Amino acid sequence: MERKIMSESELLSRREELIEKYNSQSRQSNKPFILSKRERKVLGIGRDQGKATLNNARISSRKVKIVLDLIRNKPVDIALATLDLTPKAASPIIAKLLKSAMANAENNNNMDKDSLYVAECFVTPGPIMKRIMPRAQGRAYRILKRTSHITIVLKEKE
Secondary structure (H helix, E strand, C coil): CCCCCCCHHHHHHCHHHHHHHHHCECCCCCCECCCCHHHHHHHCCCCCEEEEEEEEECCCHHHHHHHHHHHCCCEHHHHHHHHHCCCCCCHHHHHHHHHHHHHHHHHHHCCCHHHEEEEEEEEEECCCEEEEEECHHHCEEEEEECCEEEEEEEEECC
């Protein structure tokens, strides 16, 4: 099954139809309608948000999720204050990522930084580094050094 590559003029002429299709769910399956990165850029999809991701952060996703739950759906200034006062290992990592998402929203999408809030934030487990700890009588215990992928999406309040 090969997709037809549309030209920029064809994309713009079918803009409303494609955006409606992209935002709706398919009846036959729950798979969303897929547009390429170039097509999304031409149609302006994703211009209403600032996004930042951190891949392979050297911290367990369980530890990050606890902190992300504190800042979800909060304004960015309150979220930054919450992160500064939270004594968790993930707090400085997430604070740096939140500042990056704010800069992306402000510089790339011309959004007002005073009206931004954390619309989405999630963490997924990354690759696990397996290490060995020598133990008594020639045994070896395995140590799992977990990593995570963290994503923060900011949007403007209406």
